[in-house]
Amino acid sequence: MVNSNQIIVIWFKKQELTSKAPHILVCPLDWGIGHATRCIPLIRQLTDRKVNVIMAADNRPLMLLRQEFPELPYIRFPGYRFTYPESSQMAFKMAIQAPRIMNGIRQENHKLDQIIRQYAIDAVISDNRFGLYSKRIPAIFMTHQLFIQTPNGLRFLKPLLNRQNRHYISKFTECWIPDFEDEPNLSGVLSHNNTISKNYFYIGPQTRFQFRSETAPSTVEFEILAILSGPEPQRSILEEKLLNALTMSEKKVAMVLGKPELPAEKVQKENLTIYNHLDGPSLHSLILSSAIIISRPGYSTLMDLAALGKKAIFIPTPGQTEQEYLARHCLEQKLCFYMPQDQFNLAYALNQSTDFKGLRLMPRSQLLEHRLDALMERIA
Numbered sequence: 409m410v411n412s413n414q415i416i417v418i419w420f421k422k423q424e425l426t427s428k429a430p431h432i433l434v435c436p437l438d439w440g441i442g443h444a445t446r447c448i449p450l451i452r453q454l455t456d457r458k459v460n461v462i463m464a465a466d467n468r469p470l471m472l473l474r475q476e477f478p479e480l481p482y483i484r485f486p487g488y489r490f491t492y493p494e495s496s497q498m499a500f501k502m503a504i505q506a507p508r509i510m511n512g513i514r515q516e517n518h519k520l521d522q523i524i525r526q527y528a529i530d531a532v533i534s535d536n537r538f539g540l541y542s543k544r545i546p547a548i549f550m551t552h553q554l555f556i557q558t559p560n561g562l563r564f565l566k567p568l569l570n571r572q573n574r575h576y577i578s579k580f581t582e583c584w585i586p587d588f589e590d591e592p593n594l595s596g597v598l599s600h601n602n603t604i605s606k607n608y609f610y611i612g613p614q615t616r617f618q619f620r621s622e623t624a625p626s627t628v629e630f631e632i633l634a635i636l637s638g639p640e641p642q643r644s645i646l647e648e649k650l651l652n653a654l655t656m657s658e659k660k661v662a663m664v665l666g667k668p669e670l671p672a673e674k675v676q677k678e679n680l681t682i683y684n685h686l687d688g689p690s691l692h693s694l695i696l697s698s699a700i701i702i703s704r705p706g707y708s709t710l711m712d713l714a715a716l717g718k719k720a721i722f723i724p725t726p727g728q729t730e731q732e733y734l735a736r737h738c739l740e741q742k743l744c745f746y747m748p749q750d751q752f753n754l755a756y757a758l759n760q761s762t763d764f765k766g767l768r769l770m771p772r773s774q775l776l777e778h779r780l781d782a783l784m785e786r787i788a
Contacts, residue, residue, distance in 0.1 A: 442708030444469035633698035
């Protein structure tokens with residue numbers, strides 16, 4: 409475990425970065441693995457361009473990226489040490505921890521400057537890490553959450569939060585939005601507004617999975633696939649709730665626990681097949697061979713399921729306004745059904761979901777390619 413006062417631990421030698429190719433630092437937030445999974449297609453494109461990619465992350469996101477790219481150097485770069493509540497009082501918990509988060513932003517900016525000097529970094533791409541801006545090199549901020557949503561009781565804080573959000577993003581060279589600018593799109597009001605700045609660019613949904621064509625056949629092996637993700641303790645609370653419901657259902661079910669720190673084992677419990685975690689290709693195949701997915705409506709999950717054209721039932725993390733909005737957005741568009749965690753009823757959710765058409769978006773890879781071309785020109 410990293411000491412609380414120790415911001416980074418270098419896990420590769422400087423001599424490993426000897427190529428004249430650009431050195432680009434890719435650093436996702438560690439609040440769940442979704443920020444890391446949507447960096448995977450970005451890292452693939454960078455390595456295809458012969459760029460020296462250095463991954464910087466912590467906890468489960470770092471474990472996932474190391475499994476996907478074992479050949480790449482990495483830095484253990486702790487996040488803001490935010491702890492999630494067991495109740496739905498997410499906004500109150502964030503308010504209490506705001507000073508710690510802001511101090512973490514300042515510290516990671518200071519340490520980024522050290523990394524830039526020590527490892528001759530030419531550019532940094534940050535997925536929702538506000539402190540990774542720099543005046544010395546191009547710094548890209550990637551997010552789908554430009555316009556923060558708040559609970560009804562804290563609506564008066566919304567202008568302040570969004571002003572602070574824009575303030576931090578303005579420190580970056582560019583902001584990349586993993587969605588389409590026009591409709592249909594996945595993020596709705598979270599990233600669509602007529603006040604968007606000129607250095608904000610839509611790069612299309614970013615998913616580690618290959619987009620599935622309209623005509624691609626799929627063989628159904630599991631009636632239900634539950635995919636767990638997100639920070640503790642809410643991940644474990646949902647795991648227990650779903651285990652009880654799925655075991656009693658007598659349907660053929662698979663569950664992925666979202667624990668890359670554990671061995672990649674498969675456990676059979678009557679009608680339930682349980683995986684601690686799966687690599688990208690294995691999870692891709694499992695999703696395609698499942699009739700319906702139960703998961704959090706994290707934005708990276710939406711992008712993955714839209715690429716594969718899947719139906720889903722969503723259970724938002726209690727109190728997480730972003731997921732609650734995304735779940736409502738999908739419900740209103742008749743894409744996917746959702747239920748709150750404390751009200752979840754499997755039989756009812758399955759019955760209701762028959763009226764929903766599921767998620768589907770087709771790729772536009774040139775959107776990301778254009779921004780990478782521009783980034784390479786800036787570095788040159």
